[in-house]
Amino acid sequence: MKIVLLGYMASGKSTIGKLLAKKIELPFVDLDDYISEKEKKSIPEIFEEKGEIYFRTIENKYLKEYLNKNENFVLSLGGGTPCYANNMQVLKDNNVHSIYLQSSIATLVKRLLENRSKRPLIANVEVEKVPEFVAKHLFERRFFYEQASITLKIDNKTKKEIITELR
Numbered sequence: 001m002k003i004v005l006l007g008y009m010a011s012g013k014s015t016i017g018k019l020l021a022k023k024i025e026l027p028f029v030d031l032d033d034y035i036s037e038k039e040k041k042s043i044p045e046i047f048e049e050k051g052e053i054y055f056r057t058i059e060n061k062y063l064k065e066y067l068n069k070n071e072n073f074v075l076s077l078g079g080g081t082p083c084y085a086n087n088m089q090v091l092k093d094n095n096v097h098s099i100y101l102q103s104s105i106a107t108l109v110k111r112l113l114e115n116r117s118k119r120p121l122i123a124n125v126e127v128e129k130v131p132e133f134v135a136k137h138l139f140e141r142r143f144f145y146e147q148a149s150i151t152l153k154i155d156n157k158t159k160k161e162i163i164t165e166l167r
């Protein structure tokens with residue numbers, strides 16, 4: 001079974017992905033970690049040194065590479081992965097089950113403000129402008145996220161409740 005978790009930055013894709021993978025006994029991989037390993041650089045370093053367009057190009061390349069090589073997995077995507085380079089179609093073509101972890105703007109802003117440094121797109125946004133940034137960004141991205149096979153609302157739910165709903 002091929003499962004991907006998608007959604008905005010800080011929606012819990014990696015945390016829930018790891019727990020789900022353990023529960024259903026499938027290997028777990030985070031696409032950002034896969035990209036970092038392949039490029040031998042952190043995500044902020046890639047953005048800093050080569051820019052976002054380069055990142056989007058290799059994100060698409062490594063997503064396809066991973067899907068080609070693996071049959072059974074839980075994969076968490078980056079927040080922008082579904083929105084670039086026709087990646088939602090790539091998932092559909094590979095018969096991947098996709099799960100959108102949907103969260104309110106308030107929850108995302110709260111979580112993002114706790115740790116912005118590892119997220120280059122938001123690291124330099126002034127604190128008071130973060131809510132507006134997230135609202136606009138999410139408005140642009142929802143179209144892609146909503147193409148997922150399943151949408152799961154995660155606000156006010158414990159990790160355990162989310163995993164139970166997914167099973």
Ligand code: S3P
Nearest residue numbers: 008009010032078079080119120
């Ligand atoms: C991005 C999200 C990040 C990472 C990169 C770009 C985005 O992943 O892929 O910084 O465009 O939303 P997370 O969603 O895991 O933070």
